[in-house]
Amino acid sequence: MHRDRILVVDDDENMVYIIKDALQHEGYEVSTAGDGATGIQLVSIKHPDLVIADVMMPGMDGFSMLESIRRIGYNMPVLILTARTDTEDLLQGYDKGANDYIRKPFVLAELMARVRAHLRFRKMDNTNMKYSVGDCDLDIKRNKLTIGDKEAILTYTETIVLSELMTHPGCIIESRNISSLIWGSSDYSHVNRLHGFIHKIRRHLALSTSIDIVNIRGLGYKLVFDEKRLSRPEKVDS
Structure with a gap:
């Protein structure tokens, strides 16, 4: 064994x-x-x-x-x-x-x-090891994010967070759920730590012309990929 x-x-x-x-x-x-x-x-x-x-x-x-x-x-x-x-x-x-x-x-x-x-x-048995949303492709096995002809190697935790958001594009993913997935706990310190990872992922996504991550105050995060919604997000703090 x-x-x-x-x-x-x-x-x-x-x-x-x-x-x-x-x-x-x-x-x-x-x-x-x-x-x-x-x-x-x-x-x-x-x-x-x-x-x-x-x-x-x-x-x-x-x-x-x-x-x-x-x-x-x-x-x-x-x-x-x-x-x-x-x-x-x-x-x-x-x-x-x-x-x-x-x-x-x-x-x-x-x-x-x-x-x-x-x-x-x-x-975890990830049956789909690759995700694509908008102009972004995420290879979970290699921790690699591809945007157009640009590539970035993510950390293990960044890959976890981004894959969870890309699995449910357009949906609010609660911070406590992501924190529990990564650290097995959803207390304040872990939720606060998650915000730092989101900030880093958004820097990687800066090259994208079609997707972004927005903060839903008091709840969690959402991966948005419609350009019109990116320019006029409703009831969110980015």
Whole structure:
């Protein structure tokens, strides 16, 4: 029976022990590394289904490791552990391909819930791996968005969000439903985090002449693709 493989990268041995013990108790196969360079090597050897990585490490830090594995082409979910609270640091991580953030100190139960949520979506049986709306094509398997002759590689979480919206074009998708799909929770912190991903996706969609995402205040988001409606959206805040 296949067990999900998880790689934990952190130079704090006590933290690694605690996380590894909790993951193994849940039935996962766990590998560990104490720095980013070793983490990259283990990604290529172990092919983990999910990576948990600290930001502050000697030598290659978590952000540099994340950037490297995304550049190589690995698309597994990556959860970043950080004691930082600066918004710019969080945005930097998302720009480099992070799927989620866990702020230290954290509750193990929350970390386990997020691990389960990311792995659950990864295993979902997507019978249609490609979506097309307007002039945009989304390849879920490759995390690739194509608009005309332009291509953009999305992060794993961006792909989840955009695929959910493209599955139901013209319909309001509640923020809490998207948050639950991604993180297994719809509390305020996750809904607020979702807004950041929507902002990034809209930057990718800026090249499109036919679709956009609008915010339905207090409810969620809608993918609109009629140009007339884009120019005169009703009762929405974009």
